[in-house]
Amino acid sequence: MTMMDPDLPLSATHEVRDRCLCLHVQRAARVLARRFDDALRPFGLTNGQFSILMSLNRPDGPRLSDIAPLLGMDRSTLTAALKPLERAGLIAAAADTKDARAKRLSLTDLGRDRLKAALPVWRATHDAVDAGLSGIGPDDLRQGLMDVARGGRP
Amino acid sequence: MTMMDPDLPLSATHEVRDRCLCLHVQRAARVLARRFDDALRPFGLTNGQFSILMSLNRPDGPRLSDIAPLLGMDRSTLTAALKPLERAGLIAAAADTKDARAKRLSLTDLGRDRLKAALPVWRATHDAVDAGLSGIGPDDLRQGLMDVARGGRP
DNA sequence: CCGATATAGTTTGATATCAATATAAATGAC
DNA sequence: GTCATTTATATTGATATCAAACTATATCGG
Numbered sequence: 001m002t003m004m005d006p007d008l009p010l011s012a013t014h015e016v017r018d019r020c021l022c023l024h025v026q027r028a029a030r031v032l033a034r035r036f037d038d039a040l041r042p043f044g045l046t047n048g049q050f051s052i053l054m055s056l057n058r059p060d061g062p063r064l065s066d067i068a069p070l071l072g073m074d075r076s077t078l079t080a081a082l083k084p085l086e087r088a089g090l091i092a093a094a095a096d097t098k099d100a101r102a103k104r105l106s107l108t109d110l111g112r113d114r115l116k117a118a119l120p121v122w123r124a125t126h127d128a129v130d131a132g133l134s135g136i137g138p139d140d141l142r143q144g145l146m147d148v149a150r151g152g153r154p
Numbered sequence: 155m156t157m158m159d160p161d162l163p164l165s166a167t168h169e170v171r172d173r174c175l176c177l178h179v180q181r182a183a184r185v186l187a188r189r190f191d192d193a194l195r196p197f198g199l200t201n202g203q204f205s206i207l208m209s210l211n212r213p214d215g216p217r218l219s220d221i222a223p224l225l226g227m228d229r230s231t232l233t234a235a236l237k238p239l240e241r242a243g244l245i246a247a248a249a250d251t252k253d254a255r256a257k258r259l260s261l262t263d264l265g266r267d268r269l270k271a272a273l274p275v276w277r278a279t280h281d282a283v284d285a286g287l288s289g290i291g292p293d294d295l296r297q298g299l300m301d302v303a304r305g306g307r308p
Numbered sequence: 309c310c311g312a313t314a315t316a317g318t319t320t321g322a323t324a325t326c327a328a329t330a331t332a333a334a335t336g337a338c
Numbered sequence: 339g340t341c342a343t344t345t346a347t348a349t350t351g352a353t354a355t356c357a358a359a360c361t362a363t364a365t366c367g368g
Contacts, residue, residue: 004211004213005211005266005270007270008211008266008269008270008273010211010212010213012208012211012273013208013209013211013212016205016208016276017208017209017224019280019292019296020205020276020280021186021280021283021284021292021295021296021299022186022187022189022190022201022205022279022280022283023205023225024295024296024299024300024303025179025182025183025186025299026183026186026187026201026202026205026225026226027225027226027299027303028179028183028226028299028300028302028303029179029180029182029183030225030226030227030228030355030356031226031302031303031304031305032175032176032179032180032302033176033180033355033356034228034305034355034356034357035176035305035306036176037356037357041357046323046324046356047176047180048180048323048324049323051170051174051176051177051180054166054167054170054171055167055171057158057162057164057166057167058164058167059158059164063346063347064346064347065345065346065347070171071177071180071181071184072180072181072182072184072185073184073324073325073326074184074188074325074326074327075346075347075348076325076326076327076328076347076348076349076350077324077325077326078347079347079348079349080323080324080325080348080349081323081324081325083323084322084323096346099333099334099345099346100332100333100334100346101331101332101333101334101345101346101347102333102345102346102347103346103347112159112162115162116159116161116162119162119166122170122174125176126173126174126175126176128306129175129176129302129306130175131306132301132302132304132305132306133298133301133302134297134301135294135297135298135301136290136294136295136297136298136301138173138175140289140290140294140298141175141178141290141295141298141299141302142173142175142178143288143289143290144287144289144290144294144295144298145175145178145179145181145182145295146178146182147286147287147288147289147290148182148185148186148283148286148287148295149178149181149182149185150185150286151185151188151189151286152189152282152283152285152286184325184326187325187326188325188326191326191327195327200326200353200354202353202354203353217316217317218316218317219315219316219317227354227355227356228355228356228357229316229317229318230317230318230319230320230355230356230357230358231354231355231356232317233317233318233319234318234319234353234354234355235353235354235355237353238352238353250316253315253316253363253364254316254362254363254364255315255316255317255361255362255363255364256315256316256317256363257316257317
């Protein structure tokens with residue numbers, strides 16, 4: 001029988017399991033991602049792709065760097081995530097006329113239609129998640145998550 | 155100038171951006187993962203690897219299927235995640251004596267030492283995240299995340 | 309015992325994720 | 339105007355993530 005290391009007691013394991021916000025957030029993120037992925041599968045979208053498409057539904061044609069912070073993503077992650085969407089013809093990229101480095105992203109008609117079709121399902125899933133909260137309301141939960149996503153910066 | 159589609163108004167985009175718990179959780183998960191990854195990099199661990207190692211700090215030698223739900227992970231994800239840890243000699247797998255299908259996972263001495271060394275840094279990072287919360291306390295936030303991770307089941 | 313079903317884990321193929329690095333263009337200092 | 343710095347994006351290599359399909363073993367009903 002293996003003895004526990006006295007410098008690394010079971011209580012430390014329980015402390016991490018019970019208290020670690022990082023673990024709690026990662027776990028919730030996995031569960032929620034699966035749930036939204038399931039709901040959006042009939043539309044051929046993942047939860048992340050839905051969020052990206054929705055962030056492009058703006059009249060101004062945002063740049064990659066405009067939406068990366070919105071999604072809390074590294075820009076290189078977003079570069080990679082755009083490829084399947086572009087390949088599927090849901091989004092289009094055009095060179096910025098003012099800044100040759102930048103590219104302006106936009107929804108195609110196909111992408112907009114896809115998004116329009118998925119929106120009611122997103123809404124229903126979202127309402128179901130909200131309804132699953134017990135001790136804390138959705139607004140408070142979002143506030144806490146926004147605090148976390150600020151990353152300790154003012 | 156592109157007109158907005160009246161069936162997909164800007165208000166829908168703002169609704170998703172401001173209200174979607176899935177998006178909020180994914181964003182917080184990314185930011186928090188980067189933060190813990192940075193803090194744990196000197197130990198050669200990612201936030202997820204730290205959580206996995208810590209979940210193995212038990213006297214009984216848990217099976218893969220015991221810890222996958224704890225982490226909210228798919229079993230196949232965990233299978234893949236264990237490989238670099240085994241390769242690095244931080245964990246070991248042994249056949250279960252009672253059930254030939256199962257494998258019992260355990261920390262090696264090296265893994266335990268690594269975990270012991272990383273624990274104070276984890277604690278400091280964790281405290282800093284807790285301190286960054288404004289409107290809501292860590293306990294309430296964890297409760298909300300646990301509700302979400304329950305996935306709507308009772 | 310035997311066949312049906314359930315469980316433990318792996319594999320495959322696709323996407324997601326980041327750090328580090330690279331390339332190109334814009335901006336700022338002088 | 340020129341050089342240094344910053345900004346915008348892309349590429350690479352590693353790990354993370356899941357669904358679906360697979361193998362092997364266990365369990366259960368008869």
